[in-house]
Amino acid sequence: MLDEQEQRLLEALFLSYYWDLQKTAYKILRDQDDAQDAVQTVFANIAHNPKGIINRDQAGRVAYLYYSVKAESFRFLKRRSRNLAAVLEQQYYYTDSQSPEVDFERNAAFSLLSELPSKDKDLLAYCKAFRQGERRERNPVYRQNEYQAYTARKALADTTDDVERGKLIEQIRQLERERMELSPALPMDAGYKRLFYVRYADDWLCGVIGSKEDCRIIKEDIKNFLRDALHLELSEEKTLITNARDKAHFLGFDIYVRHILKPNGRNWSATAITSSF
Secondary structure, three states: OOOOOHHHHHHHHHHHHHHHHHHHHHHHHHOOOHHHHHHHHHHHHHHHHOOOHHHHOOHHHHHHHHHHHHHHHHHHHHHHHHHHHHHHHHHHHHOOOOOOOOOHHHHHHHHHHHHHHHHHHHHHHHHHHHEOOOEEEEEEEEHHHHHHHHHHHHHHHHOOOOOHHHHHHHHHHHHHHHHHHHOOEOOOOOEEEEEEEEOOOOOOEEEEEEEHHHHHHHHHHHHHHHHHHHOOOOOOOOOOEEEEEOOOOOOOOOOOOOEEEEEEEEOOOOEEEEOOO
């Protein structure tokens, strides 16, 4: 609960910076309602926990507000993109015929899809045709590690000998360290493939879960598609096949897969293709 001084300070910040903060959020979100929600969410969070801003000077408070609004706006943007991506996935990548429940975001996505150029729809249909498998096969080395750790823990629970317990504890820790370097599923499972496509003007990028040979085939198919359907020539110099652990340059951004070690393993790499013609 805010005391009287904190409430006056928060009101003064709200009245002084609300509209500028909303403009900042709008530059990111391009939606007036979402921009208002983002700013109001920030002030609601501050009212719930004011310590992050009360103990700063005025310049620090202003900087904190702008940083928080930008961060909240990107969270809004991420949620919006995730919801839209789920609908696009259902429409273009799912192989089953069951349609999801019609809701606001689905209608918004279909509205966007209806405005897509027909050639973009053709490429999205190509992505759907490339899709293969529902999930990756489990990594047998990872499964063996899990079983060894399970056996060691079971033995640890059954023994009372201190020397034996010490050996088992060290064995379990070593197995856990090894497991953190493994993927729970096979990163290059030949039966699991995905292709994602995004374009802005004449710059486009494809994200591929598959082999390098798959990427070469996709590149050749797109080259033929551009030549036959759009009468455009693909720039061999600018059309690159890049492992996603290396940086792919797209619209001023470097896109790559960042490996994050987790207790259940790490994420695996895909492949990115960038082009500009």
